[in-house]
Amino acid sequence: MSEKINIEQIAELARLNLKPAEREKLAKDLESILAYVDQLKELKTDSVPPTSHVLPLENVFRKDEVKKTDIRDRVLEHAPKRESNFFKVPKIIEGA
Amino acid sequence: MELFELTLKQAKELISKNPSKESELRNSLADRVKTLDPKVKAYVNFASSQKGSEGKGALSGIPISLKDNIVTDGWETTCASKILKGFVPPYDATVVRKLKQSGAYIFGKCNMDEFAFGSSCETSCYGPSHNPWNLDYVPGGSSGGSAAAVAGNLAIAALGSDTGGSIRQPASFCGVVGLKPTYGRVSRYGLIAFGSSLDQIGPITKTVEDSAILMNVLAGHDERDSTSADVPVPDYTSFIGKDVKGLKIGLPKEYFVKGLDPEVEKAVRQSVQVFQDLGATVVEVSLPHMKYAVAVYYIVAVAEASSNLGRFDGVEYGFRAESSNLKDMYFETRDQGFGAEAKRRILLGTFVLSAGYYDAYYLKGLKVRTLIKQDFDEALKKADIILGPTAPTPPFKIGEKMNDPLSMYLSDIYTISANLAGVPAISIPCGFSSKNLPIGLQLTAKPFEEGTLFRAASAYETATKWYEKKPKL
Numbered sequence: 001m002s003e004k005i006n007i008e009q010i011a012e013l014a015r016l017n018l019k020p021a022e023r024e025k026l027a028k029d030l031e032s033i034l035a036y037v038d039q040l041k042e043l044k045t046d047s048v049p050p051t052s053h054v055l056p057l058e059n060v061f062r063k064d065e066v067k068k069t070d071i072r073d074r075v076l077e078h079a080p081k082r083e084s085n086f087f088k089v090p091k092i093i094e095g096a
Numbered sequence: 097m098e099l100f101e102l103t104l105k106q107a108k109e110l111i112s113k114n115p116s117k118e119s120e121l122r123n124s125l126a127d128r129v130k131t132l133d134p135k136v137k138a139y140v141n142f143a144s145s146q147k148g149s150e151g152k153g154a155l156s157g158i159p160i161s162l163k164d165n166i167v168t169d170g171w172e173t174t175c176a177s178k179i180l181k182g183f184v185p186p187y188d189a190t191v192v193r194k195l196k197q198s199g200a201y202i203f204g205k206c207n208m209d210e211f212a213f214g215s216s217c218e219t220s221c222y223g224p225s226h227n228p229w230n231l232d233y234v235p236g237g238s239s240g241g242s243a244a245a246v247a248g249n250l251a252i253a254a255l256g257s258d259t260g261g262s263i264r265q266p267a268s269f270c271g272v273v274g275l276k277p278t279y280g281r282v283s284r285y286g287l288i289a290f291g292s293s294l295d296q297i298g299p300i301t302k303t304v305e306d307s308a309i310l311m312n313v314l315a316g317h318d319e320r321d322s323t324s325a326d327v328p329v330p331d332y333t334s335f336i337g338k339d340v341k342g343l344k345i346g347l348p349k350e351y352f353v354k355g356l357d358p359e360v361e362k363a364v365r366q367s368v369q370v371f372q373d374l375g376a377t378v379v380e381v382s383l384p385h386m387k388y389a390v391a392v393y394y395i396v397a398v399a400e401a402s403s404n405l406g407r408f409d410g411v412e413y414g415f416r417a418e419s420s421n422l423k424d425m426y427f428e429t430r431d432q433g434f435g436a437e438a439k440r441r442i443l444l445g446t447f448v449l450s451a452g453y454y455d456a457y458y459l460k461g462l463k464v465r466t467l468i469k470q471d472f473d474e475a476l477k478k479a480d481i482i483l484g485p486t487a488p489t490p491p492f493k494i495g496e497k498m499n500d501p502l503s504m505y506l507s508d509i510y511t512i513s514a515n516l517a518g519v520p521a522i523s524i525p526c527g528f529s530s531k532n533l534p535i536g537l538q539l540t541a542k543p544f545e546e547g548t549l550f551r552a553a554s555a556y557e558t559a560t561k562w563y564e565k566k567p568k569l
Contacts, residue, residue: 011443013450015427026439026443033502036394040388043385043388048464055323057322071186078413080411080416087411
């Protein structure tokens with residue numbers, strides 16, 4: 001038996017405002033995909049280690065060096081909204 | 097022969113003999129795109145008045161087209177998503193920097209499924225691309241624009257990205273050559289991330305040799321990508337034209353099962369005969385967990401995607417839905433900015449990573465991924481190459497699978513496991529269906545043995561010459 005999805009809760013976690021019509025359709029899609037994924041339960045995997053990454057890499061370090069760049073101005077050039085050298089967003093602190 | 101018909105190798109030879117041909121080539125290609133791309137819709141952005149190349153090197157004067165998820169300094173880069181409309185990156189991806197240093201220049205940006213989420217190019221916010229072999233059919237996806245451009249002689253060569261088949265499946269559908277290199281072989285710095293443990297950039301080209309020429313430029317370690325491998329890069333063109341005598345070709349018995357289109361099966365089995373006639377030997381191998389690959393992928397890839405797409409919130413770049421408070425701005429920006437498939441994957445990824453479900457889904461997926469990787473390790477002990485179809489069917493019609501996500505996902509059933517295992521794989525043309533639509537053959541090798549793929553693929557290509565057949569646009 002596959003999971004029933006609480007689509008409102010998941011949408012909240014994913015920071016998505018779903019329209020009511022979308023919600024129902026997406027919940028149905030997700031449940032059918034999860035029903036398909038459920039075939040993995042056939043496999044015994046208690047003693048199998050997980051693979052999150054196929055390369056045998058561990059911490060990769062490089063020197064932390066200061067380099068000159070004009071990146072700040074170039075990044076801000078295409079900001080949706082800016083004020084001097086900052087990205088501008090709606091007020092966050094209530095009553096401020 | 098028109099200049100837009102040239103392969104990468106021919107274009108290289110032309111310009112090295114006569115550098116003044118560079119602008120002729122550019123104009124020929126630009127005119128072709130202006131005339132025919134309104135039908136194919138392979139491009140989302142192309143510049144007909146390019147000033148051309150800056151560097152000098154192996155690719156001097158060669159125009160290269162890029163999937164629109166590879167960032168390009170000064171060019172809008174959108175991943176075919178409304179949420180990145182207006183994003184003009186202030187830097188080049190490492191592959192772009194390497195192309196420019198070798199003398200190539202960027203010709204245009206190609207259409208794709210939104211954020212590479214799809215197998216048909218239909219989830220693009222710009223609308224679908226069309227298959228040059230029959231405009232009613234999809235070019236495959238997600239690098240569908242790149243593959244359609246190369247197939248339709250609207251590009252000399254292109255780059256795509258492959259997370260579960262997104263280079264190989266469209267190459268198969270469009271009758272061109274598509275390589276997914278070994279995980280870590282090509283830097284992903286500047287590739288807008290989808291599934292970080294799976295993504296690779298690779299070439300989509302008219303011939304196998306063109307693919308090798310491009311890999312000579314693209315491959316190698318990059319300190320800006322901590323997952324790029326510090327493994328020496330051979331001269332890939334040295335594998336072109338070698339024979340395949342004694343090469344061991346593995347046929348997984350799990351490949352030839354229900355769901356495989358009979359015309360595809362026939363074409364693939366005939367290719368086995370071609371390899372045998374060329375002196376290769378055939379052995380049976382087994383990939384017992386292959387049938388679980390799509391299920392694993394739709395846990396692992398969506399989990400990674402939902403994390404990677406967390407950065408799109410309307411604050412720093414791209415689209416923003418203005419609101420009076422910050423939280424509404426985040427929620428509305430994401431709701432309006434992402435398309436249906438992106439939302440589906442973000443939600444699914446969020447679900448499999450959420451408290452209470454992590455072990456049952458995400459951790460389970462990672463464990464089965466280990467089993468799939470072990471299957472490849474074992475099979476590739478017995479064989480130098482694994483051979484099979486790239487896609488279970490020839491191209492399907494535009495609209496045919498859009499309302500059935502699962503059936504769309506299953507069109508990647510033969511390609512997904514190479515990404516899960518990190519091994520390199522190439523799709524090359526191996527025939528046509530009764531509707532005159534291309535069929536692709538997939539070859540897979542051990543990690544970092546792209547050279548073996550080029551050796552086998554070029555021998556097959558020379559023997560069959562499928563690439564000589566072109567769509568009439």
